[in-house]
Amino acid sequence: xxxxxxxxxxxxxxxxxxxxxxxxxxxxxxxxxxxxxxxxxxxxxxxxxxxxxxxxxxxxxxxxxxxxxxxxxxxxxxxxxxxxxxxxxxxxxxxxxxxxxxxxxxxxxxxxxxxxxxxxxxxxxxxxxxxxxxxxxxxxxxxxxxxxxxxxxxxxxxxxxxxxxxxxxxxxxxxxxxxxxxxxxxxxxxxxxxxxxxxxxxxxxxxxxxxxxxxxxxxxxxxxxxxxxxxxxxxxxxxxxxxxxxxxxxxxxxxxxxxxxxxxxxxxxxxxxxxxxxxxxxxxxxxxxxxxxxxxxxxxxxxxxxxxxxxxxxxxxxxxxxxxxxxxxxxxxxxxxxxxxxxxxxxxxxxxxxxxxxxxxxxxxxxxxxxxxxxxxxxxxxxxxxxxxxxxxxxxxxxxxxxxx
Ligand code: 3PG
Numbered sequence: 001x002x003x004x005x006x007x008x009x010x011x012x013x014x015x016x017x018x019x020x021x022x023x024x025x026x027x028x029x030x031x032x033x034x035x036x037x038x039x040x041x042x043x044x045x046x047x048x049x050x051x052x053x054x055x056x057x058x059x060x061x062x063x064x065x066x067x068x069x070x071x072x073x074x075x076x077x078x079x080x081x082x083x084x085x086x087x088x089x090x091x092x093x094x095x096x097x098x099x100x101x102x103x104x105x106x107x108x109x110x111x112x113x114x115x116x117x118x119x120x121x122x123x124x125x126x127x128x129x130x131x132x133x134x135x136x137x138x139x140x141x142x143x144x145x146x147x148x149x150x151x152x153x154x155x156x157x158x159x160x161x162x163x164x165x166x167x168x169x170x171x172x173x174x175x176x177x178x179x180x181x182x183x184x185x186x187x188x189x190x191x192x193x194x195x196x197x198x199x200x201x202x203x204x205x206x207x208x209x210x211x212x213x214x215x216x217x218x219x220x221x222x223x224x225x226x227x228x229x230x231x232x233x234x235x236x237x238x239x240x241x242x243x244x245x246x247x248x249x250x251x252x253x254x255x256x257x258x259x260x261x262x263x264x265x266x267x268x269x270x271x272x273x274x275x276x277x278x279x280x281x282x283x284x285x286x287x288x289x290x291x292x293x294x295x296x297x298x299x300x301x302x303x304x305x306x307x308x309x310x311x312x313x314x315x316x317x318x319x320x321x322x323x324x325x326x327x328x329x330x331x332x333x334x335x336x337x338x339x340x341x342x343x344x345x346x347x348x349x350x351x352x353x354x355x356x357x358x359x360x361x362x363x364x365x366x367x368x369x370x371x372x373x374x375x376x377x378x379x380x381x382x383x384x385x386x387x388x389x390x391x392x393x394x395x396x397x398x399x400x401x402x403x404x405x
Contacts, residue, residue: 001166001171001174001390001393001394002164002165002166002393003165003166003167003168003171004041004044004045004141004165004166004167004168007048007139007165008048009045009048009049009050009139010048010049010050010107011049011050011051011107012049012050012051012137012138012139013050013051013053013102013105013136013137013138013139014045014050014051014052014053014137014138014139014140014141015053015055015133015134015136015137015139015140015141015158015162016038016041016042016045016052016053016054016055016141016142016143016167017055017056017140017141017142017143017144017147017154017155017158018034018038018041018054018055018056018143018144018167019034019038019056019057019143019144019145019146019147019373019374020034020035020038020054020056020058020071020074020078020112021034021056021057021058021059021146021147022034022035022058022074024058024068024069024073024074027067027073028073029073029074029076029077032077032081033356033373034146034373035074035077035078035081036081037169037373038054038143038167038169039081039082040168040169041141041143041167041168041169042054042078042082042110043082044168045141046082046108046110047108049107049108050107050108050139051102051105051106051107051108051109051111052109052110052111053102053105053110053111053113053136053137054078054110054111054112054113055093055112055113055116055133055154056071056074056112056113056115056116056144057115057116057117057122057147057152057154058070058071058074058115058117059115059117060117061115061117061118062117063117063118063119063120064118065115065118069115069117069118070091070114070115071089071112071113071114071115072089072091072114074112075087075088075089075112076089078110078112079110082110085108085109085110087110087111087112088101088104088105088109088110088111088112089111089112089114090102090111090112090113090114091114092113092114092118093113093114093115093116093118093119093133094119094129094132094133094136095132098113098136099135099136102136113136116133116152116153116154121153122152122153122154123150123152123153124153125151125152125153125156125157126153126157127153127157129153129157130153130154130156130157130158130161131161133153133154133158134158134161134162137162138162138163139162139163139165140158140159140161140162140163140164140165141164141165141166141167142155142159142164142165142166142167142170142389142393143166143167143168143169143170144170144389145169145170145173145174145372145373145374145377145390146173146372146373146374146375146376146377146378147377147389148170148374148377148387148388148389148390149376149377149380149385149387149388149389150388150389151388151389155388155389155392156388156389156392157392159389159392159393159395160392160395164392164393165393166393169373170393172370173372173373173374174390176349176369176370176372177349177372177378177381179311179347179349179369179370180311180313180347180349181210181313181381181382184211184310184311184313184347185310185311185347186212186310186311187212187213187308187309187310187311188210188211188212188213188309188310188311188312188313189211189212189213189214189215189260189305189306189309189311189312189313190207190211190213190214190215190312190313190314190315190382191215191217191312191313191314191315191316191318191333192204192207192214192215192216192217192220192315192316192382193216193217193218193220193221193315193316193317193318193319193330193354193355194217194218194219194220194315194316194317194352194354195218195219195220195236196219196220196236196238197219197220197223197224197238197241197244197245198238198240198241200220200315200316200379200383201241201244201245201248202383202384202385203315203379203382203383204216204220204245204248205247205248205251205383206382206383206384207257207313207382208248208249208251208252208255208257208259209251209252209255209257210255210257211257211313212256212257212258212309213257213258213260213305213309214252214257214258214259214260215260215261215302216259216260216261217262217294217316217317217318217319217329217330218316218317218318218319218320219235219236219237219291220316221261221262221291221294222235222236222237222291223237223238223241223242223245224245224248224249224259224261225237225261225262225282226239226242227242227243227245227246227249228249228261230282230283230285231285231287232285232291233267233285233286233287233288233289233290233291234269234287234288234289234290235267235285235289235290235291236290236291260302260305261282262282262294262295262298263281263282263295263297263298263301264279264280264281264282264294264295264296264297264298265279265280265281265282265285265291265292265293265294265295265298266278266279266291266292266293266294266295266319266325266326266328266329267279267280267285267286267289267290267291267292268289268290268292268326269288269289269290270290271290271292271320271323271326272323273323273324277292277325277326279295279296280295282295282298291319292319292320292323292326293318293319293320293321293325293326293327293328293329293330294318294319294329295329298329299328299329299332299333302333303332303333303336306333306336306337306340306346307340307345309346310346310347311346311347311348311349312337312346312347312348312349312350313349313350313382314333314337314348314349314350314351314355315350315351315352315355315378315379315382316352316354316355317330317354317355317358318330318333321354321358322354322357327358327361330358331358331361331362334358334359334361334362334364335362335364337364337368338359338362338363338364338365338367338368339367341364341367341368341369342367346369347369348367348368348369348370349368349369349370349371349372350368350370350371350372351371351372351374351375351378351379352372352374352375352378352379353375356371359371
């Protein structure tokens, strides 16, 4: 993959695909983490004398314009964060008006185009739409790792149409995931949590053959426990996946991967704040109760095992962490992994919205070695799948398929 490190961009129009898909509340950006993470690329291009054109999707508008999915507030935030010179917002992403607007850009200027998904050609990876986008710039830079699992025009087709480079965030994300999975310092532990096994079954399958310890948490753990004969009471679990999970357990065994499950649980009759709760042994879950967090013994055991690890890869909470007091396990784990990382004992890589929220809740984010901006793309990578946008960038040249059209 070619990077922007040694790229001469002086006077060039650089079309940057960023992932500016951020939460908008009351017409304002509610969390600008993703915008901040793309700033190093923007600044480098500006300093190099480029005219920077940012493009992104926001939400899932399915071709329909609406104020809730407009990138206008994002452009305003970009301007604020860049702290120098106005940022030009154009209310479309292709067409003559956009082309005219971009003619006003001077060296070092920045423009933000309107939501790519207002055009159906974006999601259908339409070549004609990609050509219209490509016509706006001289060089293409992809800095949207978190959209790399989508074979969409602005990340896939376009990369075959013009000189294509990876931005700084894209490279940082790829290199962090390689550190954790392709060539990790061992022993390596992966923690996979969340509500449903069905959404992460391929992640479990892949990790079970690659890491030394695989910790399964959240509702997912219930299905694994059930596969081992544990009665999980009234808990969320997926009977249809019990057989698949048994295969995962068997392949982990063959690969010498230890599957780490809770030994005690926090249970309650319902998931509600202030509800009555209790701690019980994993083999004594009452039939009318549901598991909502891992118990204190499980957490201590997990912390001790984590202390023996060199690398941690984490995606998904251990319990219903957004409802107190069921976040104790997840938050204790966030604190402990942050502490070990800060002391230089652990290489820690985390990704996914819930996990990042948990890290933020205890202030552990800065201590982590790497926190990914990606959700779906992070999971696809953990599942061992190749990401279409990364393949397109790596192919590095105009694809015959596209040339022929
Ligand atoms: C994300 O938030 O994971 C990315 O921006 C991709 O968004 P999407 O799931 O709507 O494609």
